[in-house]
Amino acid sequence: xxxxxxxxxxxxxxxxxxxxxxxxxxxxxxxxxxxxxxxxxxxxxxxxxxxxxxxxxxxxxxxxxxxxxxxxxxxxxxxxxxxxxxxxxxxxxxxxxxxxxxxxxxxxxxxxxxxxxxxxxxxxxxxxxxxxxxxxxxxxxxxxxxxxxxxxxxxxxxxxxxxxxxxxxxxxxxxxxxxxxxxxxxxxxxxxxxxxxxxxxxxxxxxxxxxxxxxxxxxxxxxxxxxxxxxxxxxxxxxxxxxxxxxxxxxxxxxxxxxxxxxxxxxxxxxxxxxxxxxxxxxxxxxxxxxxxxxxxxxxxxxxxxxxxxxxxxxxxxxxxxxxxxxxxxxxxxxxxxxxxxxxxxxxxxxxxxxxxxxxxxxxxxxxxxxxxxxxxxxxxxxxxxxxxxxxxxxxxxxxxxxxxxxxxxxxxxxxxxxxxxxxxxxxxxxxxxxxxxxxxxxxxxxxxxxxxxxxxxxxxxxxxxxxxxx
Numbered sequence: 019x020x021x022x023x024x025x026x027x028x029x030x031x032x033x034x035x036x037x038x039x040x041x042x043x044x045x046x047x048x049x050x051x052x053x054x055x056x057x058x059x060x061x062x063x064x065x066x067x068x069x070x071x072x073x074x075x076x077x078x079x080x081x082x083x084x085x086x087x088x089x090x091x092x093x094x095x096x097x098x099x100x101x102x103x104x105x106x107x108x109x110x111x112x113x114x115x116x117x118x119x120x121x122x123x124x125x126x127x128x129x130x131x132x133x134x135x136x137x138x139x140x141x142x143x144x145x146x147x148x149x150x151x152x153x154x155x156x157x158x159x160x161x162x163x164x165x166x167x168x169x170x171x172x173x174x175x176x177x178x179x180x181x182x183x184x185x186x187x188x189x190x191x192x193x194x195x196x197x198x199x200x201x202x203x204x205x206x207x208x209x210x211x212x213x214x215x216x217x218x219x220x221x222x223x224x225x226x227x228x229x230x231x232x233x234x235x236x237x238x239x240x241x242x243x244x245x246x247x248x249x250x251x252x253x254x255x256x257x258x259x260x261x262x263x264x265x266x267x268x269x270x271x272x273x274x275x276x277x278x279x280x281x282x283x284x285x286x287x288x289x290x291x292x293x294x295x296x297x298x299x300x301x302x303x304x305x306x307x308x309x310x311x312x313x314x315x316x317x318x319x320x321x322x323x324x325x326x327x328x329x330x331x332x333x334x335x336x337x338x339x340x341x342x343x344x345x346x347x348x349x350x351x352x353x354x355x356x357x358x359x360x361x362x363x364x365x366x367x368x369x370x371x372x373x374x375x376x377x378x379x380x381x382x383x384x385x386x387x388x389x390x391x392x393x394x395x396x397x398x399x400x401x402x403x404x405x406x407x408x409x410x411x412x413x414x415x416x417x418x419x420x421x422x423x424x425x426x427x428x429x430x431x432x433x434x435x436x437x438x439x440x441x442x443x444x445x446x447x448x449x450x451x452x453x454x455x456x457x458x459x460x461x462x463x464x465x466x467x468x469x470x471x472x473x474x475x476x477x478x479x480x481x482x483x484x485x486x487x488x489x
């Protein structure tokens with residue numbers, strides 16, 4: 019009982035620190051406007067909803083290009099607190115401060131309380147999570163919903179409770195309405211339930227319990243979009259554009275502003291941003307992406323590997339864009355280097371430490387669920403289009419394994435010298451596999467820095483704040 023009370027106090031402290039760490043940047047930027055097209059679009063959609071004009075933008079044009087839940091969330095904030103970016107940032111800081119609590123729950127169920135607390139602290143102070151509330155971005159909900167769905171699925175499997183399966187379906191439905199890229203994960207839940215169920219009919223029943231609220235939540239919006247387009251559209255119609263960028267023969271599988279602008283200009287999306295050009299962007303993007311694949315399948319495979327490389331890269335683009343466009347003014351190189359390291363090194367630490375945490379740790383039903391999710395997130399972006407920021411949703415879950423990795427590494431020496439020959443042999447191959455994965459990750463980051471060296475030199479030189487890099 020004393021240990022439980024102590025843990026509760028620790029969790030409360032983590033929450034308060036996480037809240038303070040997110041509120042401070044929000045309060046320091048209280049008069050700051052917004053940047054990037056995505057933010058302006060979400061703001062326009064939210065204002066349109068608030069004013070009773072429906073899901074429209076660009077002067078009342080109906081759209082299916084964006085998932086609806088985040089604009090609806092913003093609209094609620096604007097309705098209650100006025101059309102205020104500062105209010106949105108404060109509310110998003112409150113939402114983000116809940117993430118460490120969820121990760122504590124995941125960590126203690128995956129491994130133990132100690133690991134859960136370490137992971138909660140890591141998430142509470144992870145620099146990029148402190149910055150995201152400043153922007154209008156779907157990640158402010160997505161980062162919370164994904165691990166919350168995992169926690170509810172773990173709880174459902176532990177208790178065999180139909181209520182928890184239904185609740186996990188509700189959260190997954192809301193997650194899909196936030197970013198539909200997660201929807202394919204539902205398919206992987208059936209084999210996971212099937213493998214660990216005592217009775218196979220029970221596995222199917224539980225999967226249906228998850229699907230029912232997902233269908234109830236998402237299908238009405240899909241019907242709305244399909245009627246709007248005159249053809250089937252699920253939650254959002256941006257996949258064609260992303261697919262085009264992901265397989266463009268002159269691209270590298272990630273977002274390229276020059277390729278994007280050329281494509282949109284060719285379709286007249288800037289001159290006439292209406293439903294017709296939106297539909298043409300999606301349809302033409304899918305057609306041309308598939309044509310690229312058919313004409314050069316070997317390059318398509320290379321682009322998929324390139325997308326995995328981009329997915330695992332450093333979170334430096336936000337600094338490159340905002341600093342080079344003079345949002346921060348000119349900073350001394352030493353200060354700029356410190357900011358660069360603070361932004362980039364946490365990802366390196368979490369990912370590298372999570373490797374031994376996953377490889378050296380045992381395999382359980384709950385861990386398999388998380389592994390399936392991690393593989394899915396990397397795989398779906400390999401198939402479509404990848405950016406380094408897309409890996410951030412994995413960071414809270416990886417933090418759990420990073421905490422376990424720290425603990426596991428402390429036992430490696432004793433296991434390698436154990437009198438148990440089987441334990442020594444198993445530890446050797448697990449250590450070798452961990453080192454191989456770490457080596458591949460380090461090579462990928464070295465390649466990335468080498469590729470971007472010209473940009474980095476310009477950024478750190480005098481006048482780097484006026485380099486005007488595109489996002």
